[in-house]
Amino acid sequence: GQNIDQPTEMTATEGAIVQINCTYQTSGFNGLFWYQQHAGEAPTFLSYNVLDGLEEKGRFSSFLSRSKGYSYLLLKELQMKDSASYLCAVMDSNYQLIWGAGTKLIIKP
Amino acid sequence: GAVVSQHPSWVICKSGTSVKIECRSLDFQATTMFWYRQFPKQSLMLMATSNEGSKATYEQGVEKDKFLINHASLTLSTLTVTSAHPEDSSFYICSARRLAGELNEQFFGPGTRLTVL
Numbered sequence: 001g002q003n004i005d006q007p008t009e010m011t012a013t014e015g016a017i018v019q020i021n022c023t024y025q026t027s028g029f030n031g032l033f034w035y036q037q038h039a040g041e042a043p044t045f046l047s048y049n050v051l052d053g054l055e056e057k058g059r060f061s062s063f064l065s066r067s068k069g070y071s072y073l074l075l076k077e078l079q080m081k082d083s084a085s086y087l088c089a090v091m092d093s094n095y096q097l098i099w100g101a102g103t104k105l106i107i108k109p
Numbered sequence: 110g111a112v113v114s115q116h117p118s119w120v121i122c123k124s125g126t127s128v129k130i131e132c133r134s135l136d137f138q139a140t141t142m143f144w145y146r147q148f149p150k151q152s153l154m155l156m157a158t159s160n161e162g163s164k165a166t167y168e169q170g171v172e173k174d175k176f177l178i179n180h181a182s183l184t185l186s187t188l189t190v191t192s193a194h195p196e197d198s199s200f201y202i203c204s205a206r207r208l209a210g211e212l213n214e215q216f217f218g219p220g221t222r223l224t225v226l
Binding site: 004030040043045048087 | 143150151152153154155158200202212213215217218219220222
């Protein structure tokens with residue numbers, strides 16, 4: 001079966017750094033996505049990795065290891081507005097997105 | 110560019126009634142649209158994939174006679190929840206893939222919150 005695992009909830013302090021991990025097992029791989037979702041809103045795109053390595057985009061970075069079926073999202077200089085759920089999603093061989101349950105990130109002042 | 114809208118953004122209806130949700134690609138043509146459902150604190154679940162001019166492909170466990178999908182044009186897909194019941198209360202999100210776009214691109218609508226009383 002297809003499976004995406006990520007922690008349910010994490011807490012971090014404003015200004016700090018947090019790493020959200022995601023492991024996956026899917027039928028085929030056409031890229032891994034990270035989305036941010038605030039309560040009551042649709043997901044918004046953060047990053048896309050299809051090759052191994054680190055992709056940096058401002059305060060957010062995403063890493064992928066295809067051989068390990070592993071990715072992480074790194075958030076630096078945390079701000080209160082970063083409090084949200086972060087969804088890991090893998091596009092399988094049929095170009096369908098398989099979603100993780102999301103990691104709720106709580107930022108404390 | 111690549112904006113997707115949904116209407117309505119929220120709706121409350123009585124049990125037994127039908128509700129139609131629209132998904133529009135505002136500035137591009139969408140050959141494929143996806144309908145997702147998300148229950149509180151759960152991941153997005155793909156309900157169906159619709160291609161313009163053809164019947165939708167439903168995921169296992171999704172009743173096609175209850176969730177009617179019409180994709181009549183390259184910019185509009187509709188999801189009708191027929192004879193809605195309280196257990197259908199959920200957050201419904203559509204996404205669209207551009208005509209001649211990358212297969213790994215999906216642009217999401219803002220979602221529709223359905224509450225069935």
